[in-house]
Amino acid sequence: MLAPEQHALLDELYWNTNQTVTSLCTQFGLTAAQVSKLITPLPAGFDCWWCQQPMSYRKRSERNDARRAFRHLTCSCGAEQPEGVDHPGLVDSDAAIVAPLFESRERDSWYRGQRHTAKVGPMSDVVRHGVKAMAEVGLRWTGAFVVVEAFDSLDGVAHRLQGLPTRTLVVPALTDLMRNEGDSLALFFRLVAGGWRVISAAPSLLSHHEYDGWCDDLVDRWSPMAQSGSRSSRLHLV
Ligand SMILES: [Zn+2]
The missing domain is CATH 3.40.50 (Rossmann fold)
Structure with a gap:
């Protein structure tokens, strides 16, 4: 559909510039579906932890998401990749x-x-x-x-x-x-x-803004519950 050098240019513009897909479609005379089919996946630089195959980004949004916290890349085998390794x-x-x-x-x-x-x-x-x-x-x-x-x-x-x-x-x-x-x-x-x-x-039940120190810090907060005679009175923090 595209000559090799045109294909390489399309990949280059897609992965390394902010040129919109609409603009790329116009420039190369392609539909958006054709562009997404032609784009060569970009190597992500690491292997899937489960199937050991090299991971790659299939579109810009995947690459951008993978760089944000709490977003992660999913391998074609189904395994979600951990974030923060790098x-x-x-x-x-x-x-x-x-x-x-x-x-x-x-x-x-x-x-x-x-x-x-x-x-x-x-x-x-x-x-x-x-x-x-x-x-x-x-x-x-x-x-x-x-x-x-x-x-x-x-x-x-x-x-x-x-x-x-x-x-x-x-x-x-x-x-x-x-x-x-x-x-x-x-x-x-x-x-x-x-x-x-x-x-x-296991994620902590207490987030850091509530508790980020030694257990003694919690005694004051918990003791009123103990005095009330609730079931928590059995819980004694030292
Ligand atoms: Zn995999």
Whole structure:
């Protein structure tokens, strides 16, 4: 439809100038649909965390959105890409973002046999929150993501984690490492006692403008509730 040099010019003008699509249509004698079909995707400079294919922007709005906070690029495989990995000042970390799997892979073959068709929506959330939690403590995620079977015993899960090449884990929530809170916390304490660092990616219930310090700061605010004899009186903050 376009000579190679014209095609290259169209790409150049589309990606590197603010010339409107309407204006490009006029200049090249194309419809808007033809222009969007002809545009060569722009490499985004990183690979999808799930399928490992190079990511690219298919249109200007994708590139612009990806540079804004709280917007993210979605790979053609369906995986949403975390934002903030290229934030300056972060230190590379070998930390693994962990998604606990509460079913045996023997019974549930999606992970091994049909990885490309797995529903990655919830996994994308785990990764995006994990990358954010790491950035908040100054660490840059370098791509380690593991799905760990966490449906059986404490020993079993701990043994699987021991096989990882890192001693820093990023988990969705401390109480969601295993199937119930007790086992989850037992695993957490065992890991920490064994020298692991466990970063929780669960968004805090209190935002920074409400609370950004030590727990003692909250005692005054909470004590009136305790005096009222409500159920909260059982909660004692020290
Ligand atoms: Zn992908």
